[in-house]
Amino acid sequence: MSSPLGNVPRDAGRDNGGWLIHRLMAPTDAASMACLRIVLGLIALWESVRFFRNGWIDAFYVAPSFHFAYFGFEWVRPLPGVGMHLVFLGIAMTGFAVAVGYRYRVAITLLTLGWVYVFLLDATTYLNHAYLIGLICVLMSVLPMPRLWSLDAWLHPRLRSDTAPTWTLWLLRFQIAVPYVFGGVAKLDSDWLHGQPLQMWMSRMTHVRTWVPAFGEHWLALVFSYGGLLIDLGIVPLLLWRRTRTVAFLTAVAFHAINSILFQIGVFPWLMMFATTIFFEPDWPRRCLRKALGVSVQSLAPTIATTTRHRLILIAVTLWIAVQILIPWRHLLYPGDVAWTEEGYRFSWRMMLTDKVTAFRITATGLANGGTSPIDPYVYLTPRQVDKMSQYPEMMAEFCRFLGSELRQTGHPNARVQVFALCSLNGRKPQLLVDPKADLSRSTRSLRPQPWIRPLTEPLPPEPWLVPMNQWERLVIGTPRVKSEP
Secondary structure, X not given: OOOOOOOOOOOOOXXXXXXXXXXXXXXXXXXXXXXXXXXXXXXXXXXXXXXXXXOHHHHHHHOOOOOOOOOOOOOOOOOOOOHHHHHHHHHHHHHHHXXXXXXXXXXXXXXXXXXXXXXXXXXXXXXXXXXXXXXXHHHHOOOOHHHOOOHHHHHOHHHOOOEEXXXXXXXXXXXXXXXXXXXXXXXXXXXXXXXXXXXXXXXXXXXXXXXXXXXXXXXXXXXXXXXXXXXXXXXXXXXXXHHHXXXXXXXXXXXXXXXXXXXXXXXXXXXXXXHHHHHOOOOHHHHHHHHHHOXXXXXXXXXXXXXXXXXXXXXXXXXHHHHHHHHHHHXXXXXXXXXXXXXXXXXXXXXXXXXXXXXXXXXXXXXXXXXXXXXXXXXXXXHHHHHHHOOOXXXXXXXXXXXXXXXXXXXXXXXXXXXXEEEEEOOOOOEEOEOOOOOHHHOOOOOOOOOOEOOOOOOOOOOOOOOOHHHHHHHHOOOOOOOOOO
């Protein structure tokens, strides 16, 4: 059985570039990476089938007349007509081709382009698993993934190899570890440590309380909160240590299975369940086959001498790792609570940390007739988009900029668009989310902190705020006017 860092002696290559480079360039068994390739392709196929079956292609990308864009990618737009259906058909076909390893380089390139394109179409569809799959696709488009157990290797034996450079295995391990580690660090949060928002979510699952009467009680929410925290922080080191690896893997499987059953968060638990096998010894699939079918385990050969190309590869890998580490910390550059402002929230692996409920109304003022007019967002947006927008101040501003442009183009040059939004975060008493006097239609989109976002001042209460939404404005603002969310 090979060492995870290859078979190179410790003193090998010191005169040619260093022991570490030789160790990382040493060959290691490619079997576990081949399994990850198969899983990734099948998950892409599965996701495409789910979108077709549930009608999500039309609901998310065809029906809406407005799409929320990521910063810098405002130019990415859905294809008209049946174009989006063809894109998802392409993702399904290329996902299958990646799984079986047929024309792999073409297939993984098209799959990556298609997946990233769909991901960038609308920020309201952001999901951590979609982001993770996109990152893995980018990595697999440059890694030597089709060498083993692929049609390409069968059709072209000269391409076949039982091994891959050790750095490729550790890069994939790093990428799978990132959601665990940063997800755990993010849970070192006051709200989470007090059992929120889990208690609120669990209390709404009345069907589960039929079987578990204590479900939704604060003590059980604390058990789930601290259990999730410990698993996220501890699972990677426990998987890397051989003595605890099996127990850690079974714990991860149980953890993801419970998440899938309780919270219905798509393929993410299943992706992480299978991807976690990358932390086992790289030849684990061969050993399983040997026990089941009597297939022998391949031996590995030593690596070649270090070259300039190897150094460039490690520089590129180092840059990738640095970016993956720095991006989740960017929210520290913004003032206030990131769960409230949402500035720097995405791409940070801050999973299941917020429960936001917002009552808001949008009003256009300064119209040509000197009057004001309420604006119904459902005329332009789907209910799902409205729900997501209500949580993200920047999305509110983006939609208001769109409305302002529409008004100015239809004879209202002095139009202003303002938002009155009361938001409750993790059961807090509602407070203003944005400045109700700010003209968001003339706000400027940038990566800088937005001054019109009101800071979070409400403390986390001992018990969640459960006042009906139609009473919020009277109780919070103190005016007699009552207005529910649009």
